[in-house]
Amino acid sequence: MPDVFADLVGQDEAVVELRRAAAAAAAVLRAAAADRAPALLAAGPTGGDEPEAAAVPGGPDVSTGMTHAWIFTGPPGSGRSVAARAFAAALQCVHGTGCGDCPGCHTTMGGTHADVRLVEPEGLSIGVNDMRALVLRAASTPSGGRWQVVVISDADRLTEAAGNALLKAIEEPPPRTVFLLCAPSTHPDDVSVTIRSRCRVVPLRQPPAAAVAEVLVRRDGVAPDVARWAAAAAQGHVGRARRLARDPEARKRREAVLAVPRRLTGVGAAFDAASALIEAAEAEAEASVSEADTTERTALERALGAGGTGRGAAGAMRGAAGQLKELEKRQKSRATRAQRDALDRALVDLAGFYRDALTMALRAPVDPVHTDTAAMAGAGAQKWDAEGSLRRLEAVLACRAAIEANVKPRIAVEAMMLALWKG
Numbered sequence: 369m370p371d372v373f374a375d376l377v378g379q380d381e382a383v384v385e386l387r388r389a390a391a392a393a394a395a396v397l398r399a400a401a402a403d404r405a406p407a408l409l410a411a412g413p414t415g416g417d418e419p420e421a422a423a424v425p426g427g428p429d430v431s432t433g434m435t436h437a438w439i440f441t442g443p444p445g446s447g448r449s450v451a452a453r454a455f456a457a458a459l460q461c462v463h464g465t466g467c468g469d470c471p472g473c474h475t476t477m478g479g480t481h482a483d484v485r486l487v488e489p490e491g492l493s494i495g496v497n498d499m500r501a502l503v504l505r506a507a508s509t510p511s512g513g514r515w516q517v518v519v520i521s522d523a524d525r526l527t528e529a530a531g532n533a534l535l536k537a538i539e540e541p542p543p544r545t546v547f548l549l550c551a552p553s554t555h556p557d558d559v560s561v562t563i564r565s566r567c568r569v570v571p572l573r574q575p576p577a578a579a580v581a582e583v584l585v586r587r588d589g590v591a592p593d594v595a596r597w598a599a600a601a602a603q604g605h606v607g608r609a610r611r612l613a614r615d616p617e618a619r620k621r622r623e624a625v626l627a628v629p630r631r632l633t634g635v636g637a638a639f640d641a642a643s644a645l646i647e648a649a650e651a652e653a654e655a656s657v658s659e660a661d662t663t664e665r666t667a668l669e670r671a672l673g674a675g676g677t678g679r680g681a682a683g684a685m686r687g688a689a690g691q692l693k694e695l696e697k698r699q700k701s702r703a704t705r706a707q708r709d710a711l712d713r714a715l716v717d718l719a720g721f722y723r724d725a726l727t728m729a730l731r732a733p734v735d736p737v738h739t740d741t742a743a744m745a746g747a748g749a750q751k752w753d754a755e756g757s758l759r760r761l762e763a764v765l766a767c768r769a770a771i772e773a774n775v776k777p778r779i780a781v782e783a784m785m786l787a788l789w790k791g
Contacts, residue, residue: 372466378575392433394464442572445605448550496529523549653706729754763787
């Protein structure tokens with residue numbers, strides 16, 4: 369079995385750093401067991417003003433190799449959460465290497481390790497109550513004797529209050545707790561400066577298409593020609609490339625999005641295209657969350673006594689209205705997030721089309737993102753020229769930014785379609 373870092377595509381420098389840190393963390397545990405070094409990891413993100421951690425003779429330098437808080441940054445699809453989970457597995461590895469074979473690696477990568485907590489927001493944000501509960505649980509002693517690891521896959525969605533709760537834990541970390549945060553960047557809009565200053569940053573880059581294609585062939589058994597096409601169309605996003613390569617419905621949705629430019633023949637057509645894009649995103653989101661919603665509701669109703677015939681069963685269900693309402697609220701928030709994610713994927717594909725038109729208008733020596741619509745992009749480049757292609761690309765990017773700033777998706781998409789039609 370390959371080691372835990374095998375699926376971290378095109379991130380060789382980051383893998384070297386994480387392997388070194390995992391080895392240093394293992395050295396801390398060995399030294400603590402032998403009473404030669406403290407078990408409490410005291411090294412800060414830079415090792416500058418923090419108390420100096422003891423190094424193990426003949427082993428890695430703990431002060432530069434490991435710390436208690438990390439931030440993984442990079443563009444969408446670069447593998448931020450993959451890197452964090454792989455590092456968590458390496459920390460739990462009995463060999464300290466992330467071998468991929470030991471129980472610590474297996475359970476962490478499978479999401480069942482008792483000392484690894486993965487936080488993935490179901491809605492638009494991570495609230496303070498959830499974060500306080502998580503920090504409290506993370507303060508406990510590791511059941512396996514190694515590390516408590518908290519992985520927050522979308523740290524940019526922490527509310528201000530949740531960020532403050534996390535900051536307190538990072539400032540005064542429990543002895544064997546490691547926090548792994550994932551965010552698009554270290555900009556204050558994504559991660560607060562105070563949290564950033566107490567973490568070590570691991571920057572990831574957009575993986576090259578060739579590396580993405582290779583992992584699709586090796587891991588997923590995708591045909592090489594399909595893998596190359598999907599990797600290019602996904603613009604280096606590993607998860608999106610996998611969906612395009614394996615899901616016919618995903619390919620149909622992409623084809624519908626790339627047909628938008630030739631549908632924009634007037635104002636009415638622009639509004640029709642906007643409605644179609646929004647409805648497609650809603651349908652995709654509904655399909656992705658409906659099964660989970662039904663399962664959660666059934667499990668909660670059963671736990672509250674639904675279907676029971678004993679005395680008090682009906683009264684218990686009447687008293688459970690508040691819990692059911694809270695579940696519906698969470699599910700609604702998750703559906704909204706899923707709709708926005710689906711819409712964003714469509715906008716990325718559309719931006720790739722106008723990027724192709726721009727590079728063709730400029731005669732730039734680069735390969736197109738969408739090889740199957742290159743002819744249409746070339747026709748657009750001749751019709752719009754470079755300036756018109758750039759304006760259209762900027763309209764798509766502005767729509768993404770507006771939705772991220774909580775503008776109503778329908779309003780943002782309609783404004784974008786009108787801008788694309790006007791040029």
